[in-house]
Amino acid sequence: MYRCKLAIKIFSRDDIWLSQIRKIEPLENFEYFPVVLSEFNPDEARKGDIVIIDVPVQESLANIRRLCKQNAFLIFCGSSGQADGLSKNDMESCSDIWMTPLSPQLVSFHFQQVFKQIKLRKDAYLTHTYLHTAMDSIPDLVWFKDIRGSHLKVNNAFCNAVGKTRSDVEGRGHYYIWDIEPDEYACGEYICLESEEMVLQARKTCVFDERVKSKQGMRQFKTYKSPLFDEDGELMGTVGVAHDVTDLGNMTVELEIILRSMPFAILVYDDKGRITDINRKFEEYFEVKPINVIGVDFEKWKKSILKNSKVNETGKIEVCLKNKGITRIVEISEEPIVDVFDSFIGKLCICRDVTTERTFEERLMLSANTDVLTGLYNRRYFYERIENCHAPQVSLLYVDLDNFKLINDLHGHQVGDDTLKTVGDILGFCCPDDLICRIGGDEFLIAMVEECNQRELEHKAAHILEEMQKVFDASENLKILSVSVGIAFSRDPKMHIDQLIKQSDLALLSAKRSGKAQYCVYTDELQNLVDRRGR
CATH class of the missing domain: 3.40.50.2300 (Response regulator)
Incomplete structure (x- = not known):
């Protein structure tokens, strides 16, 4: 952490x-x-x-x-x-x-x-x-005692219940803390001290119903107490958690309060699959009222509401919910509920809002796959996409700015960066359905993974040249710029993408050597010419 x-x-x-x-x-x-x-x-x-x-x-x-x-x-x-x-x-x-x-x-x-x-x-x-x-985040009373019964550590809820500060409580015993005399304790229905002894003797967690005299009057607590052992296995004290159940008529009400306070949407169904309870978050997420779902078969409800769901990598169901203008991605998991005899009595369906997590994951993925400056895809994503596409034909337009270095030299790198963004926007306008990547500096690759002929590729390259030149000519700073394009395509499934990039690069070089501001298509004759000249 x-x-x-x-x-x-x-x-x-x-x-x-x-x-x-x-x-x-x-x-x-x-x-x-x-x-x-x-x-x-x-x-x-x-x-x-x-x-x-x-x-x-x-x-x-x-x-x-x-x-x-x-x-x-x-x-x-x-x-x-x-x-x-x-x-x-x-x-x-x-x-x-x-x-x-x-x-x-x-x-x-x-x-x-x-x-x-x-x-x-x-x-x-x-x-x-x-x-x-953790202790102070728990609304229940939490305390640690040594073997003699002195309170070593307590939480805020405990202090509030006894009406004393933490420094006043820690190190003191039961009678002082709860403002009760030994005679009053002996005559009343109190069992706090006896239950401590029972826990120490049992050497395991025990649950008690205890009455306590607090600043708010007599309170009823459901108390969980566990023994504490030192590194040698010897008893050294106890830890207790007390849940105030004074105002709870029965365990059903207690469960209802817990469900209502949970930050997740929760649905409970019994061993026969009938929905028995939902909390407020569930009502909010799924836009339902208890009267509409209580008693309904859970599986039927799930099929009706989770039509567009998917299973995530952890094996849990995820569904996209839209209500009142809010879109949520909710992860649904089910946990069995068993009774004291470990018999199955139902399930707890927990619906957790994972919108923020998924949005963050998408942003991370986007950051890993895109060029920060232009927002276009980067070289990494280009290779990942092309190598896994299994297309009948792959065509590349290798686009490079002519005289771009002069822009940085004459007008500064900010103008240069703005120019690259503009080029990215133009390429997106000209090739809206194609994979456009900035692979470095002022070089861009446009990939098409469907069948098309050379004439169509040349038409697209000419369109790019035309749109780019319109923008360049309209700007005093960019008039010195032009664009050269190298075209290469292959229907050979065994050809590696690097070989096709090399061919488009060769065509691009030929376009530049021929005077720039034009496109050139790769041919075997072009390769032979280069081999004779040497690059």
Whole structure:
């Protein structure tokens, strides 16, 4: 999820550092950028994630630490005598002290240890962030307790329920947090503490219905509690999640609320295939009301609504929905619902809006296949399309601008870029049904994959020349331009496309040698002439 680029600033006159760092395989998600400087430089030190002092410095290490990033590793290299001479403040400012002289093996070892520490710190921070974010994103009460029953960590929902801040709750026990006296707890119908003991004894997740006295009065919770084990397999505490079901009359209402709050369109059908419930998102996506679908056979409904569906690469159904001017691409997946005895009782049909994902994928594909400047297809797409077309005939028009370099020289590259865009637009106008690609610089290829004769190709080339010249002559900047076109075509299925491109290029060269602003058709005689002359 993250990429970490470590800036390593090494202040040393020793040449051992770079060679050893470059031999170290970077840890996952990490890149190393070492720089060795022969003298200490405060500005460079400020930029470092790892700062190594291996030269005499005027500044104290404590001052250097204040220069560095907050979490930077500051490492002092020196002899045992130099290390002993450091003040307590300087020593405490260092992340580590490396005793010199350092062998290549020690340099490599020390760096690997530092890299591992940084990765551990980074991973620990991310794990901490994931946990806090996830906990505070959950509307249910979440808490962690140690083996003695002290609350170690709680979420915002928990704090809101007890009317206390997180700092006031963490480290405290049940009675204080819930503002209840032991005698009141003993006389009431509370089982919170007993259920903790049951979980610890069972050593597995248990579910309870618990009554709790909160700031909002008595509340009923559906509570899920699980034991926590340390690395040796010993119990060290519990984690609990409590869902407030006070206002839920029964599990059907609870399910209804969950379905309504889901960000996906959801349909539920039973073991007989009858639709039993839908949520608001489903109503919105499919423009239906519960009264119109509840009780309907799911398979019949699916056939009626998913006529234009397709199966994506993951095997899930996708359908394009249009309603109220909004077009959505929805991915539909089905998950079985089983009861406590693992018996099938129905299915949950989840309809997820993947419009943004598919649009992004299309943009990526478009970006990979098109020329950024002109919007035409690029060389990569040209080869992919032609090599997979299996056409009875392939014809090429190789278009090249005459004197284009002068445009850039006289008027600048912006005018040159605008000219290339204009040329792309003209080619699109002249050849709307053909594959048009910019293959580099001021060179374009137009490919046709249907049968056509030489006369038709010449007519198309002449049309291009005519339209181009109209535009060029109308512009003061472009009057020096013209276009030359090389034509080649083949009905030989064994001919490689590169050979056909070479033939069209040869015809283009002949057109240019003949005075430019014209087209030329490739012939065997033209090839023989070139072979005699030499290119």
